[in-house]
Amino acid sequence: xxxxxxxxxxxxxxxSGAMRxxxxxxxxxxxxxxxxxxxxxxxxxxxxxxxxxxxxxxxxTRQTLVRTFLSERRRAxxxxxxxGSPAGDRAxxxxxxxxxxxxxxxxxxxxxxxxxxxxxxxxxxxQSVEQTAALLDCSxxxxxxxAARGLATLRGLLEGEKVR
Numbered sequence: 158x159x160x161x162x163x164x165x166x167x168x169x170x171x172x173s174g175a176m177r178x179x180x181x182x183x184x185x186x187x188x189x190x191x192x193x194x195x196x197x198x199x200x201x202x203x204x205x206x207x208x209x210x211x212x213x214x215x216x217x218t219r220q221t222l223v224r225t226f227l228s229e230r231r232r233a234x235x236x237x238x239x240x241g242s243p244a245g246d247r248a249x250x251x252x253x254x255x256x257x258x259x260x261x262x263x264x265x266x267x268x269x270x271x272x273x274x275x276x277x278x279x280x281x282x283x284q285s286v287e288q289t290a291a292l293l294d295c296s297x298x299x300x301x302x303x304a305a306r307g308l309a310t311l312r313g314l315l316e317g318e319k320v321r
Contacts, residue, residue, distance in 0.1 A: 165205050168214060169198055176222055182277045183226045185266030192226075197222040219282065220292040223274050227293075264314040272307030279304055 158166075173194055174189075180190035180197075200221050201208075207216065265273060271293075279291045280302070290297045 161205060163309065164211075165202055168211075172215065172218060173198065176218060177280060179219065179277060180222060180226070182265065183223065183270075183273060183283055189190075192224055193222060196225050200225070216292065218289070219278070219284075223278065223292060224294075226269055227274060242286050260315065261311075264311055267314055268310050272303050272310060275300055275303040276311065277305045 176197065177190055177194050180193040184190055184193060197218060208214070212221055265278070268276065274293060274314050275289060276285045278292060279286070284292065286297050290300045290321060293300065
């Protein structure tokens with residue numbers, strides 16, 4: 158094993174779990190989240206030799222993950238169908254995973270992808286408006302408007318859930 162491979166393996170071991178959580182928030186499916194993480198780390202491994210600023214790897218990885226998610230959603234040949242997971246396919250909820258959180262997660266999946274990416278980066282990953290704009294390669298104004306629209310969409314979905 159080369160030093161390059163060892164360094165990448167250490168980074169992957171340290172950060173893949175957190176990126177998997179972010180990927181799940183983006184796509185709402187653990188299997189797709191795992192695929193997104195694999196695609197992301199494959200891209201990073203291929204660029205590992207060229208990456209010089211290892212101290213900012215988390216931002217680079219997060220940016221690659223979000224862009225991979227968004228590009229997957231844009232492909233014309235890709236047809237996304239939202240299908241519920243079979244009962245045996247869900248992870249057993251932990252004590253801290255409340256019903257409110259489950260409702261929020263289900264609603265988040267229904268938010269449009271770009272708005273969802275902004276919401277996940279801003280409010281889950283605790284990125285600033287400027288950091289989110291840099292990660293998504295867009296303006297800060299776009300981040301603010303996408304966040305406002307995403308929150309409005311999420312509120313509407315959650316209010317609809319209360320009515321039921």
